Amino acid sequence: MIVLKQKQINIVLVEPKGTINLGSVARLCENFGVNELRLVSPKCDPNDSEATRMAVRGQKILKQSTIYSSLLEAISDCPRVVATCGRKDHGEIPINSPKEALQWAISSKVDVPIAIIFGREDRGLTNQELLLANKVLTLQTSPSYPSLNLSHSVAIVLHELNRFNGKESKSTISSSHNPALPIQIDDFIEDAKELLLEIEFLLDHTSQARMNKLKMLLQRAEVRSEEIQLMRGVIRQARWALNKKDSTNP
Amino acid sequence: MIVLKQKQINIVLVEPKGTINLGSVARLCENFGVNELRLVSPKCDPNDSEATRMAVRGQKILKQSTIYSSLLEAISDCPRVVATCGRKDHGEIPINSPKEALQWAISSKVDVPIAIIFGREDRGLTNQELLLANKVLTLQTSPSYPSLNLSHSVAIVLHELNRFNGKESKSTISSSHNPALPIQIDDFIEDAKELLLEIEFLLDHTSQARMNKLKMLLQRAEVRSEEIQLMRGVIRQARWALNKKDSTNP
Incomplete structure (x- = not known):
């Protein structure tokens, strides 16, 4: 499950200014197993109490964060570098979808360090900085207010990376439960039909169509054996209640 | 590009406590064109200055946020409801990937309001609340620290929704049918419970657990409005039959 740990992922923040953001990003690193x-050149103090508070269980990664004086230095050991860009004035620098850029980043056969760069809260990364990366990605947002908060961008990118890194959790529907056997379902339907005729909910000529509707519902639900038993219990008890009325009121 | 605007997306926060989170979520709503x-029952003030500051250009959506006293009420007009779950103790409630749940949410042919529910910062949504949704999704994070900050969960889910909304959305089970409204299902469950207590199938102390099993079955089936009506017809008729026995045998 903890797939990002297998890759050496480094999150690089250029001149982060907000302590809430910084702490939040540290928490996200821990949430997604970032190394x-x-x-x-951070513009705020990683030891600030607000950063520490926002980091929650990411405090260790926050305390151990390394400070660099230049972006180039910060990514010097990373053969695969992806930068993020929210600006529209990136000129001719090619922009990739998150999928293109992140799948490429983790597609290396050998386990190499990967850097993912996020820019300043107010103006992102310069074109010069974008050009230090192998690939640039942009996140698709509303044109009327495209500017994402820094930590939200990190959240989305790390979740995407996690997704491409191997698995999207499959539905748990019916994985651990066996659906009821066809004969069980059929017996239940017959039993229910009999009762519903008895209480005059069904008429002979419409009973088939109505019971088919119920069958379809059970089929869609991949109804389980124990659920059939539960519902047969209801029928049994309803019969008992109907008979009791008869016998106690002779 | 501004695809979410075409769908009526409502973000529902249950008992949010943090003003940073609340403001951040409002900003995200604006970032992704949420309606x-x-x-x-918020545990903090939407007019708090910190919330306003974090909302940035999402201040309008924050000011216009509507307050409800119950979750059921907050989603009563939404035929498609997705809840988010980070807990592992959700029992047998089926969990979907974001893709499965969100593609389904936006796959309706007609433009119906969609609700996406997020729980409390510290303990998420209760199982009872999860059962009000048509589908429950979980975001995959590191098992050693799975707990995402509330606004980060919202960021990831809205980005995913945006992504799927751009493409052809493959339907899961029943894109052409709208599931019953949560309030319809809830009313039906209450009605059924009453009858099942009356015929002594349920005992007071076990009724909740047993009715939850039935709810899960209906959730898995994506039960439809007309099916709920059919089943309420059964209950009505059963009551009539029980009463008839009383009155014809005085």
């Missing part, structure tokens, strides 16, 4: 948080 | 922010 290292790297800070390029 | 409405709904708050169920």
Whole structure:
């Protein structure tokens, strides 16, 4: 499950200014098993109490974050570098979808360190900085207000990376339960039909169509054996209640 | 590009406590063109200055957020409801991947309001609350620290929704049928419970657990409005039959 740990993922923040953001990103690193948080000329203190509070269980990765004086230095050991861009004035720098950029980042056969760079809260990364990366990605947001908060961008990118790294959790529907046997379902339907005729909910000529509707519902639900038993219990008890009325009121 | 605007997306927060989170979620709503922010019994003030500051250009959606006293009420007009779950103790409630749940949410042919529910910062949504949704999704994170910050969960889910909304959305089970409204299902369950207590199938202390099993079955089946009506017809008729026995045997 904890797939990002297998890759050496480094999150690089360039000149982060907000302590709430910084702490939040540290928490996200822990949420997604990121190896290292790297800070390029941070404009706030990683030891600030607000950062620590926001980091929650990411405090260790926050305390161990490394500070660099230049972006180039911060990514010097990473053969695969992806930068994020929210600006529209990136000129001719090619922009990739998150899928293209992140799948490429983790597609290396050998386990190499990967860097994912996020820019300043107010103005992102410069074109010069974008050009240090192998690939640039942009997140699709509303054109009327495209600017995502820094930590939200990190959240989305790490979740995407996690997804491409191997698995999208499959539905748990019916994985651990065996659906009821066809004969069980059929017996239940017959039993229910009999009762519903008895209480005059069904008429002979419409009973088939109505019971088919019920069957379809059970089929869609992949009804389980114990659920059939539960419902047969209801029928049994309803019969008992109907008969009791008869016998106690002779 | 601004795809979410075409769908009526409502973000529902249950008992949010943190003003940073609340403001951040309002900003995200604006980032992804969400229609409405709904708050169920919020534990903090949407007009708090920190919330306003974090909302940035999402201040309008924050000010216009609607407050509800119950979750059921907050989603009463939404035929498609997805809840998020980070807990592992959700029992047998089926869990979907974000893809399965969100593609389903937006796969309706007609434009119906969609609700996406997020729980409390510290303990998420209760199982009872999860059972009000048509589908429950979980975000995959590191098993050693799975707990995402509330606004980060919202960021990831809205980005995913945006992603699926851009493409052809493959239907899961029943894109052409709208499931019953949560309130319809809830009313039916209450009605059925009453009858089952009356015929002594249920005992007071076990009724909740047994009715939950039935709810899960209906949730898995994506039960439809007309099916709920059919089953309520059964209950009505059963009551009539029970009473008839009384009155014809004085």
